[in-house]
Ligand SMILES: Nc1ncnc2c1ncn2[C@@H]1O[C@H](COP(=O)(O)OP(=O)(O)O)[C@@H](O)[C@H]1O
């Protein structure tokens with residue numbers, strides 16, 4: 001069976017990672033959460049006390065990036081991979097409100113994008129991989145054999161993310177979640193470099209009224225058609 005690259009891009013909180021990780025599991029493919037990588041870099045900068053990303057010199061960003069190592073390690077109990085930053089499991093911390101509020105600003109920094117894209121291309125070079133993010137089908141793997149562009153009603157997306165955070169015990173209001181999603185979607189679609197945009201050959205998957213199993217089946221059918 002041939003191995004392909006599957007790129008899943010789209011707006012925040014519409015189920016990209018959920019679909020990508022389950023699809024990867026079904027196909028015995030690797031799953032790469034590109035958003036987790038931008039989140040890990042953001043966490044590192046925040047821990048250094050850096051919040052004004054625009055004020056950083058190019059060289060300072062390059063130097064800081066040299067100090068960062070990101071990898072994914074399989075978590076047996078969850079049966080999914082966790083994100084590691086310099087050897088530390090940061091899977092929960094990268095989903096914090098502080099990171100949510102800073103990540104789309106740091107993701108606009110050119111040097112950060114260049115390094116993340118290079119790392120993602122390296123991780124997916126052997127194919128047999130599902131990546132989710134914002135620019136996977138347009139920039140990271142423009143030749144991906146299957147590209148999905150996910151979307152869902154913004155009210156539904158905010159509610160889903162709110163429910164998820166509530167279940168983790170995070171204290172946040174639905175309004176705050178909604179504002180963060182709107183802000184990030186705006187930043188991500190309007191940035192100069194690698195903006196979130198549907199690739200011409202991407203298939204739109206609106207999961208407002210589709211459950212996790214249905215979206216998985218839809219994507220699996222499309223993937224198997226291409227794998228042959
Ligand atoms: N089809 C769906 N129906 C309902 N909830 C979903 C669906 N797909 C994902 N979710 C839930 O929505 C939330 C956001 O999903 P996630 O995969 O993290 O989105 P993204 O990666 O696009 O930000 C999670 O709590 C997830 O369990």
Ligand SMILES: Nc1ccn([C@@H]2O[C@H](COP(=O)(O)OP(=O)(O)O)[C@@H](O)[C@H]2O)c(=O)n1
Pocket residue numbers: 011012013014034035036038039103104105107132133134135136184185188
């Ligand atoms: N390929 C990617 C993935 C994420 N990102 C940035 O990282 C942020 C977090 O991505 P994410 O996929 O974890 O976000 P959610 O969709 O889970 O909310 C996004 O809002 C983007 O600013 C990016 O710029 N390019």
